[in-house]
Amino acid sequence: MPTDSCLPVALLSVAPAMPPHRLLQSDAAAAARRIFSHRYAAFERMAPVFDTAGIRSRYTVKPLDWYLGDLDWPERNAAYLEGAQELFVAAAGAALDQAGIAASEVDTIVTISSTGIATPSLEARVAGRLGFRADVERVPVFGLGCAGGVSGLAIASRLARARPGATVLMVAIEICTAAFRMDQLTSANMVATALFGDGAAAAVVRTGEDGLAQIEGAGEHLWADSLDIMGWKVDPTGLGVIFDRAIPPFAEERVGAAVEGILARIGVDRAAVDRFACHPGGAKVITALEATLRLGQGALDHERAVLEEYGNMSAPTVLFVLERLVRSGMPHRTVLTALGPGFTCSCLSLAA
Known part of the structure; x- marks a missing residue:
């Protein structure tokens, strides 16, 4: 027990x-x-x-x-x-x-x-x-x-x-x-x-319930000296976006290793992951994620469909991807990933 x-x-x-x-x-x-x-x-x-x-x-x-x-x-x-x-x-x-x-x-x-x-x-x-x-x-x-x-x-x-x-x-x-x-x-x-x-x-x-899937674990990776990649600046007119460094090349170079480190810490074998469900930050970001996660080109199909129909909605967007996976049939193990200000990679593993 x-x-x-x-x-x-x-x-x-x-x-x-x-x-x-x-x-x-x-x-x-x-x-x-x-x-x-x-x-x-x-x-x-x-x-x-x-x-x-x-x-x-x-x-x-x-x-x-x-x-x-x-x-x-x-x-x-x-x-x-x-x-x-x-x-x-x-x-x-x-x-x-x-x-x-x-x-x-x-x-x-x-x-x-x-x-x-x-x-x-x-x-x-x-x-x-x-x-x-x-x-x-x-x-x-x-x-x-x-x-x-x-x-x-x-x-x-x-x-x-x-x-x-x-x-x-x-x-x-x-x-x-x-x-x-x-x-x-x-x-x-x-x-x-x-x-x-x-x-x-x-x-x-x-x-204590079966549900759509079991949440196995989660973790984050925060890169040092990366505050300039993404965020808000505030002035009298409102919030203004900060993109001082290109995100796709950064993601392609570093995200794969960060994800593998998170999975190791939560006890999930990378080879046992059936599907990555990623936040679709943009078309180039999706391509970079496919490369860094060693996925086939076009593997992130739900991500491209969500981006095409809804754009980047920030935090909720990856959950739109997850909802599509639920409707189409969840694979045995899905790992959600998203990149955000910090600069941070966040992961969560689901077992159906």
């Missing part, structure tokens, strides 16, 4: 949610040309990113015209708060329904978000709408960026294991488009404008 510390944690459900406005990449490219081409000397050199990003459409909390206005930080954060609350309700409600669990049965909520400021935090703002108990434990986590979906699921699994039988809900929400900036004439801003969309995903975990 396993001890409490060794009890398996089951993933009971995973559910995505999208905001109401669908943005075609062709429309985003046309809008960028209208806004930037006459002000940004490097626009023609950067414009192909809209075609090479591997994105056909994205979803946004506001219609396209809203982003073209003269927006300040309060307006952007108000859009974040409004959109994030709606997505929280949609994603959490769907995940709880799938698991056959009422909101009143949730003991702990882990909320992952890095694209706006919410105090009180998001789960508190929607508690009444969803019906959480007054004694529910709240664990809001900020700053994980694109790694947040994997790291958040890892945090939720550890909390579930610490209290056998407790139901833990994890919700990852990002309103990346709140940081679309018309005033930033930089290559980083152009890449962000071509890549990011809004979305959310939720998952329910609990010990």
Whole structure:
């Protein structure tokens, strides 16, 4: 009989949610040309990113015209708060329904978000709408960026294991488009404008059940002196993206060894991994991950499909990939991976 510390944690459900406005990449490219081409000397050199990003459409909390206005930080954060609350309700409600669990049965909520400021935090703002108990434990986590979906699921699994039988809900929400900036004439801003969309995903975990899969373990690798690779800078207008170093070559050179180190620490044989489910940060990132993980070209097919349909939604995106794997039939062992600011690689192993 396993001890409490060794009890398996089951993933009971995973559910995505999208905001109401669908943005075609062709429309985003046309809008960028209208806004930037006459002000940004490097626009023609950067414009192909809209075609090479591997994105056909994205979803946004506001219609396209809203982003073209003269927006300040309060307006952007108000859009974040409004959109994030709606997505929280949609994603959490769907995940709880799938698991056959009422909101009143949730003991702990882990909320992952890095694209706006919410105090009180998001789960508190929607508690009444969803019906959480007054004694529910709240664990809001900020700053994980694109790694947040994997790291958040890892945090939720550890909390579930610490209290056998407790139901833990994890919700990852990002309103990346709140940081679309018309005033930033930089290559980083152009890449962000071509890549990011809004979305959310939720998952329910609990010990002692079969579920969709068992969470075997998780870990992270943080690279020293890598703060300049990805992050936010803050000014009176709002958040602005930091991409001071190219991510694809960094990923191809270093991620494979980092993943193997994490798997060794959690006791998972690399040869026993049937499928890597990766955060699709962009088309070039996916190709780099296939190379560094020694996968066949085109192996990350669900990742390319999610990127094409939804863009890079930061933290929730890898959970969209996982949801597709669940629908198509989970392999015996799947390892989730995501890269985020820090610069960090986060991994989590699932056994179906």
